[in-house]
Amino acid sequence: DAAGEGWEVYHRGVTFNASNRLWLNSTNALVTGSGTFSSAPTSTEFYVGPDSGTNASGGTYVAYLFAHDTASDSRIKCGSFTGVGSGAVDVDLGWGPQFVLTKNASRSADWMMQDTTRGMSDTSWNPLVANKTQAELGTSVDRVVPTATGFTVNNDGGSDMGQSGDTVIYMAIRASAATDSAITWPSSVKWPSG
Numbered sequence: 427d428a429a430g431e432g433w434e435v436y437h438r439g440v441t442f443n444a445s446n447r448l449w450l451n452s453t454n455a456l457v458t459g460s461g462t463f464s465s466a467p468t469s470t471e472f473y474v475g476p477d478s479g480t481n482a483s484g485g486t487y488v489a490y491l492f493a494h495d496t497a498s499d500s501r502i503k504c505g506s507f508t509g510v511g512s513g514a515v516d517v518d519l520g521w522g523p524q525f526v527l528t529k530n531a532s533r534s535a536d537w538m539m540q541d542t543t544r545g546m547s548d549t550s551w552n553p554l555v556a557n558k559t560q561a562e563l564g565t566s567v568d569r570v571v572p573t574a575t576g577f578t579v580n581n582d583g584g585s586d587m588g589q590s591g592d593t594v595i596y597m598a599i600r601a602s603a604a605t606d607s608a609i610t611w612p613s614s615v616k617w618p619s620g
Contacts, residue, residue: 427486430455434462438494439506439595439616440531444475448531448595451557456593469493492597494522498518506531506595509588512581517596519576522619526570527556527576532592533587541571547571572601 437460440446444465451601461475472491474480480487494504505518509530525541537556540546544554544562551569552562571578577598581587588594 428478431482432481434477436463436467436472437506437531437595438504440593441550447479448529449557450537453534453536453557455533455535484492489552502597504595505598506593507588509581509590509592509594511590512586514617515579515581515588516573516577517576517598519598519600521576522572522574522601523577523598524572525599526572527585527597528570528579528594529596530585530588530592530595533585538570538586542572578614 435448436442436446436557437448440448440456441467442463443458444461444463446456447458448454448456448458453562455542462477462480463473465473467473467537469475470487472489480563495502498520499521505516507515508510509515510533520587520609526539526546527539529537535557539554539556544552546569554562569580571580579587579594585592
């Protein structure tokens, strides 16, 4: 509830350090600060440090947590890949995604969101950008193409999908919940075919 604070992000795809963080509302690369997170999260808890972005005295905070699921019927995978500059990178999830969020953690770049509902394919890619307030960007040559077992990143050499050697983090959500036994999905949820 404090003005001027960023949306602090910890991601398992970068080496944990209590001062390392990204901001969801910024293009900044991974930065170090004053103890944003005090310890690496466990399977049941996360820890904040004394930084005002995560733990100001009397402050009110909201936390959004997305767990990397290692089960064979997982719904969410969080990880990273190494950029190659111009060219393609294949990421194996074990299933096809319906939503992919990416961010180049090594340099200034946007948080790109792509989904199959709005068209995530080799010919249509209209990303939304989490750190901006504008509408979707329109078709781009940098794109994420879903596959039956993950996704392929086609990069034109720009920074969003990774220059050679860059660390690009991602969060992917599976395209179909058909095998989920632990969740009862509302009848209003419409999953893409395939």
